[in-house]
Amino acid sequence: MSVHTQSSRMTTTKVRQMKQNGEKIAMLTSYDYTLARLVDEAGVEIILVGDSASNVVCGNQYTLPITMDEMIFLTKGVVRAAQHSLVVVDMPFGSYQVSEEEAVRNAVRILKESGADAVKIEGGEEVLPAIRHMIKVGIPVCGHLGLTPQSVNQFGGYGLRAKQEDEAAKLLKDAKLLDEAGCFAIVLEKIPAALAAKVTKSVSAATIGIGAGNATDGQVLVLHDMLGLNNGFKPKFLRHFAEMADEVHQAVDAYVNAVKDSSFPNQDEQY
Numbered sequence: 001m002s003v004h005t006q007s008s009r010m011t012t013t014k015v016r017q018m019k020q021n022g023e024k025i026a027m028l029t030s031y032d033y034t035l036a037r038l039v040d041e042a043g044v045e046i047i048l049v050g051d052s053a054s055n056v057v058c059g060n061q062y063t064l065p066i067t068m069d070e071m072i073f074l075t076k077g078v079v080r081a082a083q084h085s086l087v088v089v090d091m092p093f094g095s096y097q098v099s100e101e102e103a104v105r106n107a108v109r110i111l112k113e114s115g116a117d118a119v120k121i122e123g124g125e126e127v128l129p130a131i132r133h134m135i136k137v138g139i140p141v142c143g144h145l146g147l148t149p150q151s152v153n154q155f156g157g158y159g160l161r162a163k164q165e166d167e168a169a170k171l172l173k174d175a176k177l178l179d180e181a182g183c184f185a186i187v188l189e190k191i192p193a194a195l196a197a198k199v200t201k202s203v204s205a206a207t208i209g210i211g212a213g214n215a216t217d218g219q220v221l222v223l224h225d226m227l228g229l230n231n232g233f234k235p236k237f238l239r240h241f242a243e244m245a246d247e248v249h250q251a252v253d254a255y256v257n258a259v260k261d262s263s264f265p266n267q268d269e270q271y
């Protein structure tokens with residue numbers, strides 16, 4: 001049953017309005033038609049086809065290996081499912097860092113071929129020319145600051161970012177630059193809550209936090225993580241809203257047993 005109150009689709013303009021009205025924004029990742037349909041029906045305003053698909057869907061250790069073609073393939077299914085939610089697609093590593101022209105060409109391609117509404121790009125000042133150019137040609141952009149997993153090799157891990165004053169000051173400056181460039185939203189990942197609150201007050205773009213406390217304009221989680229499908233993964237910021245790994249194990253065990261003892265299919269389950 002849908003909890004969306006309006007039949008119309010979410011837009012980047014509405015996301016900005018939600019911030020102005022003090023309405024919290026719910027964002028979740030999805031990578032396939034079936035789960036995206038449930039997420040959309042449940043009233044999530046933004047579905048992110050994150051490059052976390054590299055980990056969650058493909059089993060890679062990092063987000064770096066996923067390609068444009070793979071992101072486009074996954075996003076098409078999500079777009080078919082989304083009746084209400086805004087669909088944002090992550091630009092994969094290497095698709096926007098080389099040059100401004102290549103970044104815009106790839107952003108155009110990913111939106112054209114996948115049908116997504118907007119792109120998300122990791123980084124601040126370094127990627128600003130590409131972001132400015134995209135917005136100039138009509139491509140809505142969501143920024144991403146703090147822990148930016150595509151830079152894991154530079155950071156040397158997935159620890160808390162912007163603890164030190166200089167990094168916090170750079171993040172605040174980057175957020176303001178992204179805001180001035182016209183980003184409609186900025187993901188703030190794994191940074192101190194007080195810094196996320198300061199950024200939120202300083203920009204007109206909607207801030208969407210993950211491990212960034214409660215003062216951001218919205219929250220995002222990786223769907224498989226919050227469903228408890230990845231039961232070995234439980235960092236401090238993550239809440240399991242379900243324990244689906246246990247449920248899947250139980251269901252599959254029951255199926256295997258029913259096949260082995262010939263109780264499945266029964267009389268009512270055959271033609």
Ligand code: KIV
Nearest residue numbers: 029050051052187220
């Ligand atoms: O790729 C992803 O899922 C993300 C979220 C964690 C914000 O970037």
